[in-house]
Amino acid sequence: MGLLVDGKWHDQWYDTSKTGGKFEREAARFRNWVTADGSPGPAGEGGFRAESGRYHLYVSLACPWAHRTLIFRKLKGLEAHISVSVVHPDMVENGWEFRPGASAHTDDLHDFRFMHQVYTKAAPEYTGRVTVPVLWDKRQNTIASNESADIIRMFNSAFDGLDDVNTNLDFYPEVLRAEIDAVNERVYDTVNNGVYKAGFATAQAQYEKAYSALFDSLDWLEAKLSGQRYLAGSTLTEADWRLFTTLVRFDAVYYSHFKCNRQRISDFPALSGYLRELYQVPGVVGTVNIDQIKRHYYVSQRTINPMQVVPVGPLLDFTTPHGRDGLS
Known part of the structure; x- marks a missing residue:
């Protein structure tokens, strides 16, 4: 776990000394919106038009915030339109990273080794935490957004004019x-x-x-x-x-x-x-990876789990009948 300061990487855990022991999450810094016609959205600047093949999504299968975007990408039928790279679940002294030679965890867009390089490519003097998800604009060569709540709303409707997108699903009616x-x-x-x-x-x-x-x-x-x-x-x-x-x-x-x-x-x-x-x-099971989830938390967060031992359990089964069909 670390952060960038003026574009330089520092391996530094959260500092709670100034908040009386309270954890405070840093706000997302890139808040542009992809819209159907490229007009400005609720925040940021305009010029981010919804186009097939223009955007690349950086995620972790372990991260709950990134997981949201994978679910929307899948359910809305955006996989053919928005490419994706998945970081390795271990987030240690260099933060989120890719693993050369491991096809499941490579940067398929820039061939970077570390996620913080994606941030400094967009903003060379960036100061702040390096988080996922990140929605990268290939045309403007920058980060469109690193706020998951915004990204899922973009995925929900901005791309509905493209072929094969599931326009019947509206998760924000x-x-x-x-x-x-x-x-x-x-x-x-x-x-x-x-x-x-x-x-x-x-x-x-x-x-x-x-x-x-x-x-x-x-x-x-x-x-x-x-x-x-x-x-x-x-x-x-x-x-x-x-x-x-x-x-x-x-x-x-x-x-x-x-x-x-x-x-x-x-x-x-x-x-x-x-x-x-x-x-x-249908489709959601492919976005859930419990092994990577457990490995990320127990290996990466050494302040909490210094020995990095990953529990074998618990036994989880999300496939049994849910019994909720009768609820209105």
């Missing part, structure tokens, strides 16, 4: 946007980022605060999903996929590694059924 946004806000703060707030806390009080907020929200989600099929009612939306990538990692990693150990997701009847239902959506 206008009629449900207010409800989706409200759910996203709580889930992001207390669940998606909440597990990190607990796991990266360096003070007992900050850990307990994050832990309590996390399980308060999981209890709230359990109650909500006991009476309705999805987070916004009967329609599968981006809110569900944003939650899914945390839930699918929870029992394998966050429960033990991040000390989020009041309950496993498998101990929540509604949440565990909901998790299995989303996992069983």
